[in-house]
Structures are given as structure tokens and as C-alpha cells.
Amino acid sequence: xxxxxxxxxxxxxxxxxxxxxxxxxxxxxxxxxxxxxxxxxxxxxxxxxxxxxxxxxxxxxxxxxxxxxxxxxxxxxxxxxxxxxxxxxxxxxxxxxxxxxxxxxxxxxxxxxxxxxxxxxxxxxxxxxxxxxxxxxxxxxxxxxxxxxxxxxxxxxxxxxxxxxxxxxxxxxxxxxxxxxxxxxxxxxxxxxxxxxxxxxxxxxxxxxxxxxxxxxxxxxxxxxxxxxxxxxxxxxxxxxxxxxxxxxxxxxxxxxxxxxxxxxxxxxxxxxxxxxxxxxxxxxxxxxxxxxxxxxxxxxxxxxxxx
Amino acid sequence: xxxxxxxxxxxxxxxxxxxxxxxxxxxxxxxxxxxxxxxxxxxxxxxxxxxxxxxxxxxxxxxxxxxxxxxxxxxxxxxxxxxxxxxxxxxxxxxxxxxxxxxxxxxxxxxxxxxxxxxxxxxxxxxxxxxxxxxxxxxxxxxxxxxxxxxxxxxxxxxxxxxxxxxxxxxxxxxxxxxxxxxxxxxxxxxxxxxxxxxxxxxxxxxxxxxxxxxxxxxxxxxxxxxxxxxxxxxxxxxxxxxxxxxxxxxxxxxxxxxxxxxxxxxxxxxxxxxxxxxxxxxxxxxxxx
Numbered sequence: 225x226x227x228x229x230x231x232x233x234x235x236x237x238x239x240x241x242x243x244x245x246x247x248x249x250x251x252x253x254x255x256x257x258x259x260x261x262x263x264x265x266x267x268x269x270x271x272x273x274x275x276x277x278x279x280x281x282x283x284x285x286x287x288x289x290x291x292x293x294x295x296x297x298x299x300x301x302x303x304x305x306x307x308x309x310x311x312x313x314x315x316x317x318x319x320x321x322x323x324x325x326x327x328x329x330x331x332x333x334x335x336x337x338x339x340x341x342x343x344x345x346x347x348x349x350x351x352x353x354x355x356x357x358x359x360x361x362x363x364x365x366x367x368x369x370x371x372x373x374x375x376x377x378x379x380x381x382x383x384x385x386x387x388x389x390x391x392x393x394x395x396x397x398x399x400x401x402x403x404x405x406x407x408x409x410x411x412x413x414x415x416x417x418x419x420x421x422x423x424x425x426x427x428x429x430x431x432x433x434x435x436x437x438x439x440x441x442x443x444x445x446x447x448x449x450x451x452x453x454x455x456x457x458x459x460x461x462x463x464x465x466x467x468x469x470x471x472x473x474x475x476x477x478x479x480x481x482x483x484x485x486x487x488x489x490x491x492x493x494x495x496x497x498x499x500x501x502x503x504x505x506x507x508x509x510x511x512x513x514x515x516x517x518x519x520x521x522x523x524x525x526x527x528x529x530x531x532x
Numbered sequence: 533x534x535x536x537x538x539x540x541x542x543x544x545x546x547x548x549x550x551x552x553x554x555x556x557x558x559x560x561x562x563x564x565x566x567x568x569x570x571x572x573x574x575x576x577x578x579x580x581x582x583x584x585x586x587x588x589x590x591x592x593x594x595x596x597x598x599x600x601x602x603x604x605x606x607x608x609x610x611x612x613x614x615x616x617x618x619x620x621x622x623x624x625x626x627x628x629x630x631x632x633x634x635x636x637x638x639x640x641x642x643x644x645x646x647x648x649x650x651x652x653x654x655x656x657x658x659x660x661x662x663x664x665x666x667x668x669x670x671x672x673x674x675x676x677x678x679x680x681x682x683x684x685x686x687x688x689x690x691x692x693x694x695x696x697x698x699x700x701x702x703x704x705x706x707x708x709x710x711x712x713x714x715x716x717x718x719x720x721x722x723x724x725x726x727x728x729x730x731x732x733x734x735x736x737x738x739x740x741x742x743x744x745x746x747x748x749x750x751x752x753x754x755x756x757x758x759x760x761x762x763x764x765x766x767x768x769x770x771x772x773x774x775x776x777x778x779x780x781x782x783x784x785x786x787x788x789x790x791x792x793x794x795x796x797x798x799x800x801x802x803x804x805x806x807x808x809x810x811x812x813x814x815x816x817x818x819x820x821x822x
Contacts, residue, residue, distance in 0.1 A: 299782075394781060412598075431671050
């Protein structure tokens with residue numbers, strides 16, 4: 225065992241140095257790990273609101289283009305955008321536009337994000353069926369989620385304390401809802417759910433729950449799902465229901481929003497083909513089957529400028 | 533002159549060294565990033581501010597208090613359930629059960645340790661949650677108590693098997709002496725065997741606590757993830773592990789929020805280090821005893 229004692233000190237020194245190298249930021253994560261070496265495969269990552277829809281679109285696309293491989297994963301809009309910056313995805317799903325901070329970060333990393341709107345969402349406010357609220361104004365909704373209104377009776381419902389369900393901070397919907405409706409901070413009592421379906425499941429089981437989800441999670445095949453009530457929102461004096469297509473088309477529904485996909489630079493190759501498919505008639509039909517709405521003319525114009 | 537013997541010696545030495553390297557590396561990384569966080573935000577805010585609000589509308593705050601209390605609460609709750617049940621089960625297995633019963637019961641207990649935490653979390657959502665809601669007339673059973681119950685289930689195998697070892701390492705002569713003095717089996721277990729096995733049982737409890745503090749998936753799924761300071765076991769809570777797990781994926785590298793999550797991780801590391809040191813201390817005490 226003589227050898228061990230001889231070597232011990234130098235080995236431990238070596239170990240510590242190696243440890244530092246491995247774990248400290250000396251070996252900075254490289255952002256140059258560009259994807260897209262394989263012309264036949266695509267990575268898509270991001271928004272939980274969009275994940276099922278894009279999955280369906282990808283399946284339909286793969287059925288038409290033999291040999292193409294598209295992998296779609298969720299994780300949240302923030303996750304998708306971070307992945308685009310880190311070069312680990314080809315396309316980032318995002319249910320919100322990029323923030324100015326993200327745009328400047330992209331610039332620093334040498335990335336030119338290009339945004340495409342491929343579907344429309346009507347963010348839907350849901351409650352338990354035993355609590356069918358007739359309508360809410362955006363202001364009331366904001367007060368509810370900021371924790372200022374705590375009982376449904378204050379907004380014309382039953383005498384029930386409100387249980388808030390919302391998303392986690394990596395969610396684009398979390399940010400969209402905060403900036404559009406709350407214009408302030410969420411109540412810390414809000415339960416941060418990991419996805420749209422988790423919110424639907426929770427509200428189904430909670431008499432005093434309220435939640436917000438993408439319309440595709442409460443409408444399937446053109447029909448509202450059982451077990452939740454969709455609360456119409458007020459715009460001025462008018463009560464606007466997210467289930468009517470016209471309300472989204474005209475932009476009357478206050479929480480109608482575009483669903484984005486971001487890629488790095490002008491799309492080419494398989495990516496371009498996939499985006500074209502999404503915006504084609506067949507693609508938009510799938511969008512509607514999944515409960516979302518087709519792209520409105522306003523965003524179609526913007527897409528055209530990108531050559532789509 | 534590299535003999536085969538020596539080569540093998542080196543090989544195993546490097547293998548053994550690997551754990552030290554990894555542990556050292558993790559610690560250095562945690563410490564480095566934590567220090568960076570305190571440079572940006574300051575110790576005061578971290579320990580005095582209650583709520584973790586990295587994605588605030590106007591001004592983010594990074595307070596660990598509510599999370600820390602949530603973690604401690606869920607863990608204490610789990611231990612209140614798991615310690616009596618675990619020690620009882622261990623006493624039964626070691627002192628009362630016939631060899632035949634023990635033979636099939638013990639593997640079953642160990643099997644419980646192999647159930648993935650996602651499955652237990654799911655159980656919390658579909659079974660324990662609705663059950664709690666019904667029993668306590670709550671609108672939702674996704675709360676701290678739910679997490680405690682699930683963590684108790686997860687800590688049980690550890691507590692039972694380590695306590696059982698402690699029980700069976702008590703010399704037979706102790707029990708014989710007790711019985712010879714006219715004590716019943718119950719009296720022998722409570723007044724003789726249990727005190728003799730106590731250091732070992734404390735090790736079991738510490739390991740159980742370690743298991744509960746560090747568990748992530750289950751609490752992420754079953755406790756509701758509300759970041760407010762909890763006031764009772766019926767409130768939804770977000771533990772330190774759950775917050776790290778749910779936020780690390782989206783965080784912007786190099787931001788305050790990013791370093792903040794490492795600071796939370798560092799605190800968690802210190803807590804489990806403390807728990808493990810205590811376990812070690814009791815362990816050495818037990819050895820002296822036996």
C-alpha cells in the first residue's frame with residue numbers, strides 16, 4: 225500500500241482541479257451548438273398551450289412526407305425560446321411575443337428570431353360547472369388574480385372563497401395573462417400548475433376553482449368538453465363568448481391572441497416546408513379540429529412578408 | 533513496469549476518487565453561484581423577504597422564507613406520520629413476527645422504496661387529494677398535508693429497514709434478562725429493546741428526514757405550488773425542491789433568478805448535510821453502544 229500514500233496528495237490535488245474545471249463556468253456552455261445538421265429532422269420545443277396542436281400538425285406532415293422526422297416537446301414558451309437561443313431547437317413554440325429583453329439577448333448571441341403566427345387562441349377562463357358565472361370584465365378578472373377579490377359573490381357568483389389556478393413562470397400564458405389582464409403581480413396564493421391540462425383537471429374537481437387555459441384544452445372536435453364552465457368576458461357592455469369564431473376573427477374577444485413559432489433566420493428546407501404546411505388549408509383545418517382558430521387576415525399579411 | 537496487480541489498484545482508486553471529485557465539484561459550483569447571487573441581491577432580501585417572486589410584473593423579489601417554511605412543514609408532517617408507523621412496523625418485524633411472516637413482509641417493504649416518485653405524486657392527485665377534500669370539507673385536497681402523507685409513504689421503507697436493523701442488533705441477552713425479571717413481551721420491547729436500539733432508530737429517522745427534504749417530483753405534483761407563506765396544513769405550498777425543479781428549465785443563464793435558484797439549492801444542500809451529519813453522529817454512538 226506504499227504506493228497509495230505516495231500518490232494520495234497529488235491525486236487529491238488533481239481531483240480538486242478536475243472538479244473545479246468540470247463544474248465551474250470555466251467551461252462556459254457554448255452557444256455555437258447549432259442544430260439543423262440533419263436536413264430530414266426538426267426539433268420543436270416550447271409552449272405547453274401549443275404542444276398538442278403542433279404534435280398533431282407534425283404527425284400529419286410526417287404522413288405526407290416520408291422520411292421527415294419531427295420531434296415536438298413542451299416545457300413552456302420560455303423554455304422554447306431559451307432553447308432557440310442555446311441552439312438546441314430549430315423552432316420555438318411561444319404563446320407570447322418575444323420580450324424586448326429576449327430580443328436584445330438574441331442579438332448578443334447572434335441569433336435573428338423570425339416569428340410566424342400559425343394559429344389563434346382564445347384564452348378561456350374556466351370555473352366548475354356548479355358555478356356558472358355569467359360573465360366577467362377584464363378588470364374583475366385582474367382583481368381576482370391579484371387576490372383583491374376573494375369571493376365569487378363579489379362578482380355575482382355564489383358565496384364561495386376563490387381558489388386560483390394559474391401557470392408557472394416559464395409559461396407564455398402566465399406572462400400574457402399577467403401583462404394583459406393583471407397589469408400587476410399574481411396573488412401568491414395562486415397555485416402554479418405545470419400545464420393547461422393540469423388546470424383543467426384541477427378546476428373540474430374544485431367547486432371554488434377558477435383557471436385560464438388555451439381554448440384547445442376546453443374544445444375538442446368543435447365541442448366544449450364536459451366538466452368545466454367557460455366564462456364569457458365582457459367588452460364594454462357586450463358579453464363576448466370565446467366559443468364563437470366570429471369573436472376571434474374580429475378581435476372582439478379580449479383574450480384572443482396569436483400563437484407564435486420562432487426560428488433563427490429565414491426558414492429554409494424542411495422547416496420552410498413544415499411552416500407552409502401549417503399555414504395551408506389542410507394545416508389550418510387541423511388547427512380548428514384541435515379547438516383553436518385559424519390565422520386572422522392581419523397576421524396572414526405579416527406571414528406573407530416572410531414568404532409564407 | 534506496470535503489473536496487472538497495480539493497474540487494477542489504480543483503476544479502483546480512480547473509481548473511488550470519482551465520488552470525491554463529483555461531490556467537491558458540486559459543492560464548489562453551488563458555492564460559487566450562490567456567492568454570485570448574494571453579490572447581486574444580498575443576504576438580507578434572501579432571508580427576510582417572504583416570497584419568491586422572480587417573474588413579478590414590476591419588481592422581482594427573491595425571498596426564501598415561505599419556501600423554507602413549506603419544506604420544513606411538509607417534512608415535519610411526514611415525520612409525524614412516518615416515525616410512529618415506521619418504528620412500530622420495525623418492532624413488529626424484528627420482535628413479534630414469526631420468521632415465516634418476516635420472510636415475505638420484509639421484501640414487500642423494500643419493494644415500496646422502488647415505487648417511482650411520479651407514481652406516488654399521481655396517487656396524491658387522484659387519490660389522497662380528493663380523499664382529504666372530502667374528509668376535511670375542503671374545496672381542494674392539493675395541499676401541504678397531502679404532501680406530508682405522500683412523503684411519509686416514501687420515507688417509510690428507509691425508516692423501517694434501518695430501525696429493524698437497529699432492533700435486531702440489540703443482544704438477545706437483554707431480552708432474556710428482561711423476560712427473566714417477569715416483564716411481558718410488550719414491556720420488554722418498550723422499556724428494554726427500544727431504548728437499546730434508540731441510536732440506530734435515530735439514524736433511521738435522520739435518513740427518513742433526508743429522504744423527505746430532498747424529494748421533488750411528489751411535492752411538485754401534490755402540494756399545489758402556491759408561493760404564499762403557509763398558515764396551516766390545508767394551504768397549498770411550494771417547497772424549495774419544487775421551486776427549483778419548476779423554474780430551472782426556463783431561467784435565463786446568468787440572471788439574478790438563475791443564481792437565486794442555486795442559492796436555494798445551496799441552502800437545501802446545507803440542510804441535508806446537517807441531517808446526514810446528525811445521522812453519522814448517532815451512528816457512531818450506536819456502534820459504541822453495541
